[in-house]
Amino acid sequence: MTSFIIEKTETPTDPIKRTELLANLAFGRIFTDHMAIIRYSADKGWHDAKITPRRPLSIDPASTVLHYGQEIFEGMKAYREKDGHVATFRPEANAARFAESARRMGMAELPEDLFVQAVDELVRVDQDWVPSGEGQSLYLRPFMISNEVFLGVKPANEYLFIVIACPVGAYFGSGCVSVWVSENYTRAAIGGTGEAKCGGNYAGSLIAQAEAKEKGCDQVLFLDARERRFVEEMGGMNVMFVRKDGKIVTPPLGGTILRGITRNSLIQLAADQGIEVLEEPIDIDELFSGAASGKYTEAFACGTAAVLSPIGKFVRPTGEAVFGDGKTPGPVSQQLKKTLTDVQGGRTNDVHGWIHRI
Ligand code: PLP
Ligand code: COI
16 A cells, blocks of 8 residues: 555635535536645656645646647546445456556556555545435546656656546436437547547547537447448447347447446446347448337447436438437336446445445
């Protein structure tokens, strides 16, 4: 265990004000009082682990992250369990993915146990910020930036790892989301950074997300970069489809999409209920005709922020693929969402050992 210096804020949020903030939660605009921070330099390794008041960073204008974008992040949540304790969900999976992202981006690798410890230390200090309402949680955002003062193009020698936290409610409103199929833009190509959770992937996706909004949709779906034919993933979540034969289909992990921890958990939970999940390429034309013929009965997005969000329709310039009445979540989506959120909220037996009590 690394020893963290704990520097608590002298001006914590007033508990009455905090209760007011927690009563009215959107996604990602309210932050807790503290942050975790650990520094890395090539000569000292990881050092100076601290919990400090949450405050702005001071970065040199020549800091490498501002020029070449060496940045990676994670998304995970702490939940108020049914028994009142606070727990995170599969944090070691986030730690492992963070290390993979670091390797892909040529960044220093943070030991996985130190990642988990940093998150635990922050959640412990800010535990009063973990909300208990339905669909609410404390969203945790571990991230790392390169921070060497140097304009040469090479992997940096200095890094900052930071964890911030924000209490959140649902990412989308209730009901079903609508999804625009991007034909103009792709997200990731083979050999690229699609499987890494790096800021650059999101920067490149924002114009497509803006196009989706312009078309009246909530989210964007990307197709493969080579043929623009196979479903990959959405801007900030993986995607799954339920077929009439009762099977679930989801695009395979081929290096261009994120290895979603929610995706992986749902595959396991579906299998536990005897539902087969096929990880197979999904042709977008076949998906549109299959929605019309009834071969595909439900679609949903899955991710830490999105949890499991039913999709009512996909829209592209030539038409729409509508699931059910386009507004009402289907039974398989609802059942799987309940199974997942019951595990996360400590309302059911944690048979897979996914709950990490803090
Ligand atoms: N795909 C993308 C592009 C994402 O941003 C996310 C969210 O983190 C996911 C998939 C789902 O990953 P996870 O379930 O690990 O949150
Ligand atoms: C997450 O689900 O954690 C993400 O990083 C996606 C983003 C939509 C917040």
